[in-house]
Amino acid sequence: MSKFSDLTRLPDARGHFGPYGGRFVSETLSFALEDLSRTYDRLRQDPTFQAEFDYDLAHYVGRPSPLYHARRWSQQLGGAQIWLKREDLNHTGAHKVNNTIGQALLARHSGKPRVIAETGAGQHGVATATVAARLGLKCDVYMGEADTQRQKLNVYRMRLLGANVIPVTSGTRTLKDAMNEALRDWVTNVDDTFYIIGTVAGPHPYPQLVRDFNAVVGREARRQSLEHFGQLPDALIACVGGGSNAMGLFYPFVEDDEVAMYGVEAGGDGVETGRHAAPLASGAPRGVLHGNRTYLMSDEGGQVSDTHSISAGLDYPGVGPEHALWKDVGRVNYVAANDDEVLDAFRELTRVEGIMPALESAHALAHARKLAPTMSSEQNIVVNLSGRGDKDILTVAGIDGIEL
Amino acid sequence: MTVAREHGSRIEKCFASLSAQGRKALIPYITAGDPLPDITVDYMHALVEAGADIIELGVPFSDPMADGPVIQKACERALKHGVRLTDLLDMVADFRRKDTQTPVVLMGYLNPIERLGFEEFARRAGEVGVDGVLVVDMPPEETDELGPLLSQYQLAPIFLVAPTTSPERAATICAHASGYLYYVSLKGVTGAASPNADDVAEHLAPLRHLTNLPLCVGFGIRDGASAAEVARVADGVIVGSALVSRIAENEHTPRQAIAELKALLSEMRQALDA
Numbered sequence: 099m100s101k102f103s104d105l106t107r108l109p110d111a112r113g114h115f116g117p118y119g120g121r122f123v124s125e126t127l128s129f130a131l132e133d134l135s136r137t138y139d140r141l142r143q144d145p146t147f148q149a150e151f152d153y154d155l156a157h158y159v160g161r162p163s164p165l166y167h168a169r170r171w172s173q174q175l176g177g178a179q180i181w182l183k184r185e186d187l188n189h190t191g192a193h194k195v196n197n198t199i200g201q202a203l204l205a206r207h208s209g210k211p212r213v214i215a216e217t218g219a220g221q222h223g224v225a226t227a228t229v230a231a232r233l234g235l236k237c238d239v240y241m242g243e244a245d246t247q248r249q250k251l252n253v254y255r256m257r258l259l260g261a262n263v264i265p266v267t268s269g270t271r272t273l274k275d276a277m278n279e280a281l282r283d284w285v286t287n288v289d290d291t292f293y294i295i296g297t298v299a300g301p302h303p304y305p306q307l308v309r310d311f312n313a314v315v316g317r318e319a320r321r322q323s324l325e326h327f328g329q330l331p332d333a334l335i336a337c338v339g340g341g342s343n344a345m346g347l348f349y350p351f352v353e354d355d356e357v358a359m360y361g362v363e364a365g366g367d368g369v370e371t372g373r374h375a376a377p378l379a380s381g382a383p384r385g386v387l388h389g390n391r392t393y394l395m396s397d398e399g400g401q402v403s404d405t406h407s408i409s410a411g412l413d414y415p416g417v418g419p420e421h422a423l424w425k426d427v428g429r430v431n432y433v434a435a436n437d438d439e440v441l442d443a444f445r446e447l448t449r450v451e452g453i454m455p456a457l458e459s460a461h462a463l464a465h466a467r468k469l470a471p472t473m474s475s476e477q478n479i480v481v482n483l484s485g486r487g488d489k490d491i492l493t494v495a496g497i498d499g500i501e502l
Numbered sequence: 503m504t505v506a507r508e509h510g511s512r513i514e515k516c517f518a519s520l521s522a523q524g525r526k527a528l529i530p531y532i533t534a535g536d537p538l539p540d541i542t543v544d545y546m547h548a549l550v551e552a553g554a555d556i557i558e559l560g561v562p563f564s565d566p567m568a569d570g571p572v573i574q575k576a577c578e579r580a581l582k583h584g585v586r587l588t589d590l591l592d593m594v595a596d597f598r599r600k601d602t603q604t605p606v607v608l609m610g611y612l613n614p615i616e617r618l619g620f621e622e623f624a625r626r627a628g629e630v631g632v633d634g635v636l637v638v639d640m641p642p643e644e645t646d647e648l649g650p651l652l653s654q655y656q657l658a659p660i661f662l663v664a665p666t667t668s669p670e671r672a673a674t675i676c677a678h679a680s681g682y683l684y685y686v687s688l689k690g691v692t693g694a695a696s697p698n699a700d701d702v703a704e705h706l707a708p709l710r711h712l713t714n715l716p717l718c719v720g721f722g723i724r725d726g727a728s729a730a731e732v733a734r735v736a737d738g739v740i741v742g743s744a745l746v747s748r749i750a751e752n753e754h755t756p757r758q759a760i761a762e763l764k765a766l767l768s769e770m771r772q773a774l775d776a
Contacts, residue, residue, distance in 0.1 A: 111642060122639040123611060124568040125662035126689055128671060268574055274565065281567045285692040288666060386612040386639065387565060399586035400614030401564040 100353035102429050108420065113302020113390075118419035118428065121301040126285045126410045135303045139207055142310065147203065155200045155314060155403065157183045158232070161196075163315075165322035165480065171450045178332065178473035180466055182453070182483040183319050183347065192485030193315060193343045194225040198294055200311030202229035205292035212236040212291045216280040217246055217271035218339070219411030219458060220252025221485055222296030227261035231456070238259040240279045242272040245410045252489050270404050273339075273414045277388050278497065297340025298418030301389030305418050312346025319480050320350050327478050333358040333469065336482035337461035338432065339375070339412035343419045343484035352429065359423060360469065362406035362461045365434030375405035375413050378425050378432035392422045408437040408493070409457035411485075435464035441497065443467055456485035457493065511593045512605040512633045513658055513681045516555055517716045526774045527682075527738025528553055528729070529718060530745055530767055531609065533560035533576035534593055535585030537753045543596045545749075545763060549564060550604050552764040553771030558636070558740065559594070561587055562612025568638045570693035572743040575750060587614045587623065595630040607634035607660055607681070612648075628655030634681040636660040642678035649678065662686050665705055676713040681707065681775065684740065685719045685731065692721055693743030696728045703735035725766070726773030733774050 108115045113135075121131055137235040141147040155161040164187065168180045185193040198215075205213055213235050217223030223239040230237035239256055243265040246253050256263050269275040278298075284293045295304045298312075323331050334351060336344035338361040351357045353484075363376035374380060377393040385394030387402060395415040407413040424430040435443075443463035448454045456462060459482065466481045473479070495502050520527055530549045534542050546557055562580035566573055587610075596604055597641060606626065615623045615637065627635065634694060635657050640683065652659050660680030663672060666689065676683070687697030697719065706717050719732045720740030729739045745763055752759035 120644050121641065123641065123642055124638050124664075125641060125671075125684075126568075126664040126666055126686060128641055128664075129666040129668055132668070133670075135538055196588075211766055269564065269570075278567045279631070282570070282691045285568065350575075381618065387641070388567070396613060396617060398617065399584070400617030401581060408700050488592070 101354050102352050102355065102427070105352050105424070105427070105429065108423070109302060109306055111305070115420045115423040118391050118422040119302060119305055120387045120391050121389060122391065123301045124285065126455070127288065127301070130288045131301055134204070135183070137204060138303055138307050141207060150203055151200055155196065155446060159195050159199060160187065161314065162318045163187050165319060165326060167326065168451050171447065172470065174450060175467060175470040176477065177470040178472055178477040179475065181326070181331070181478060181480045183315060183480055184455070185315060185343065185482060185484045186455065186459070186486035190221070190225045190228050190241060191488065192221040192225065193346060194222045194296060195228065196314055196346065197296065197308050197311040198225040198229045198343060200307065201292070201294040202233055203234065205294070206233060208237045209312040210292040212279050212287070213294050214238045214283050214291055215294045215296060216240045216273065216276040216495070217296060218276070218411060218413055220245070220256065220489060221411060223261070223263070224252050224255050224259070226258035226294050227256040230261060231259045238283065239263050240266050240276040240283070242270070242276045244271040245273065248306040248493055249410055249489055250492065272405070273410065274387070274402065281388070283460055297342040298345045298420060298451065299340045299390055299392065299416060301386055305390065305420055308342050308351055309345045309420065311344050315343065315349035315482065316345035316348060319347060323478070323480065330354055330357050331480040332473065332477040333360060333479045335360045335362060335462045335466050335469070335479060337362050337458050337484065338378070338421060339414045339458065340415060341418040343482050345418060345420060347480070347482045348430065359430040360465055361430050361432045362465045363432060363434045364409060364412035364461060365436035366406040366423050368436050369434050373406040374434060375407045375415065375427045376434040377415060377417050379422065379434040388457060390419045392416050392419045393425070399426070408440060409461070412458070412461065426487065433465060435461040440465040441494070444494065453483070454482055454487035456487050457490045459484045512603065513556065516605050517682065520555060526733040526736070527555040527716065528767065528771055529556045529558055529740040529776055530554050531558040531560060531740060531742035532749065533562055533573060534590045535562055535580030535583055536576040536746070536749055537579045537584050539585050539589060541756045542593050544760065546686050547600060548760045548764050550601060552767035554604065554767060555738070556605045556607060557740070558607045558609045559590065561590055561608055561614055563611040563614060566611065568691055569646050570691040570743060572693045572746050572750065576746045579753065580726055584766055587618050590627050592740055593632050594632055598631040605633040606631065607636055608632055609636040610638065612637050612640050615648065620651050624648070624651035624655045624657060629655055629658050632657060632704055634658035634660045636684060638662065642674050645678060660684055662705055663709065665689055669708060672709060673712055676709070676715070679713070679715060680718040682718050682738065683713065685717055685736070687719050687721045690721065696722045696724065697732060699731045706735055726769040729770040730773040730776065739774070744773060
């Protein structure tokens with residue numbers, strides 16, 4: 099019997115994960131969320147819907163993604179064997195497409211002709227624009243103006259896919275402001291628009307359905323671990339912004355008490371400097387933003403804090419509510435990796451294994467670099483390589499002082 | 503324990519007296535601390551002089567998701583001066599030194615209240631003479647913690663009802679609400695286009711069967727004409743972005759906004775009473 103069996107029964111009917119989650123939205127959106135909950139509760143039990151989803155994951159996304167043994171890197175680090183869950187090899191280059199495939203199917207079932215999305219690094223925006231192109235849906239993507247600058251390649255990818263990218267100039271001009279603007283759009287156009295949220299945050303039922311659509315990552319990793327090394331991994335590591343790739347990997351292992359889990363937040367300049375995006379690792383207070391209660395970086399007056407991270411995709415002051423609960427019950431260790439450690443890991447994996455990770459995923463790698471040497475060579479770590487790094491080349495070149 | 507006060511009594515008395523005179527409530531909204539913390543109480547008194555029956559005082563928030571650009575910018579102007587919820591409570595205390603009659607409703611988002619602490623907030627709001635609290639992102643299903651404290655300190659929980667609200671939800675909302683219901687006339691954010699009175703009437707009719715609370719309508723009311731139009735079918739009108747725009751235009755000369763606020767509100771008052 100697992101200590102953590104109860105965790106798999108959440109959320110409750112009102113979308114709560116213990117004290118977290120819920121549905122904190124203005125009244126205009128309540129009906130749309132109730133409607134979405136009903137649709138999802140029906141379809142998740144529907145074998146036809148599941149078969150459609152599985153078919154698309156296999157033939158459009160290219161699943162299952164490999165579990166790759168990073169032999170050379172493991173040897174260099176001199177400790178546990180590191181296995182990379184290659185979500186970077188998915189169509190569109192990140193785990194984000196698992197969720198957008200699922201939500202696009204929901205959008206089609208609800209008959210809405212338009213989808214909207216928020217995006218930070220642009221991966222979720224690209225994954226949304228991709229499924230919208232395939233289904234012939236009109237697509238508008240909100241992206242903080244600061245992020246459109248540091249992720250120019252993804253902006254143009256979205257435009258090529260037929261999406262309209264709307265730069266958001268309010269607030270800190272990053273991911274949280276993009277989400278504010280997407281919510282404002284949704285509240286105005288709720289009749290004909292489906293909002294594809296990109297992470298395990300937002301009002302109920304989003305944290306649940308984004309988790310469920312990404313859990314294929316953990317189910318595959320579990321099976322592949324047994325195939326490759328005959329047992330479950332000793333540790334799982336994934337980066338956490340909102341927390342969708344971590345949730346996808348962790349969830350199918352939640353009752354396996356012997357599997358340790360590490361969620362790696364964006365340490366920015368260092369948690370002690372205040373310039374970071376690590377609400378869990380820094381001990382931020384509880385709060386409410388974007389429809390859910392969670393740990394939230396805010397000042398004493400309750401104003402949401404500015405965050406800082408080298409990676410646009412983790413630059414978010416909150417975190418999915420299920421992660422907040424998993425912190426409280428001690429199921430997952432939440433730690434932070436700083437920008438400089440992340441860059442080192444980015445360069446090292448690229449040179450040693452010929453795999454260029456997204457800067458987001460490099461947070462998980464940075465922690466693997468610390469953890470592996472403390473373990474024996476008989477032990478196994480699975481790291482979620484949640485996305486590929488092509489989109490970050492301009493950022494890294496800029497740090498190297500090179501203009502391309 | 504605070505001084506005993508009937509539940510939401512200032513709000514109830516206000517509507518009872520309006521109803522007796524066959525008049526409609528005029529409810530202006532301004533964001534506290536916009537553009538300067540020192541001027542908010544003067545604005546509140548000016549609004550009352552120009553005919554306000556109830557004042558909705560906005561609590562500035564960094565991420566006002568239900569608001570359009572006008573209120574967003576008002577929040578930014580107020581937050582530049584570091585205005586906090588505790589400052590806002592001090593403003594209400596100050597306002598109450600001259601005005602003990604006009605109901606004051608705080609309107610904002612949950613996080614600043616949660617950060618101050620629900621108990622602390624409710625106790626102090628009750629003490630300084632706040633009458634009602636409207637938390638935009640706290641629907642009745644999520645009031646388990648704050649709701650009982652609002653009752654304990656005689657603060658009326660004001661809730662939104664939208665065109666998209668189902669009859670079942672409307673019943674839940676009415677069961678939790680007191681003071682008045684705030685009917686959002688349009689799908690959208692604050693400051694959107696003008697509402698149509700016939701559409702509004704169609705949505706208010708079923709609410710009349712569910713509750714005796716006054717039904718006030720906001721979102722998109724910008725002048726005397728739109729106020730009078732909506733007041734044909736509602737018990738009161740709420741005007742926010744139109745006033746806040748006047749404040750924005752006078753950002754660097756905040757005293758000059760007073761005359762403009764009074765002019766706009768007087769126009770609405772006359773249109774409502776005509």
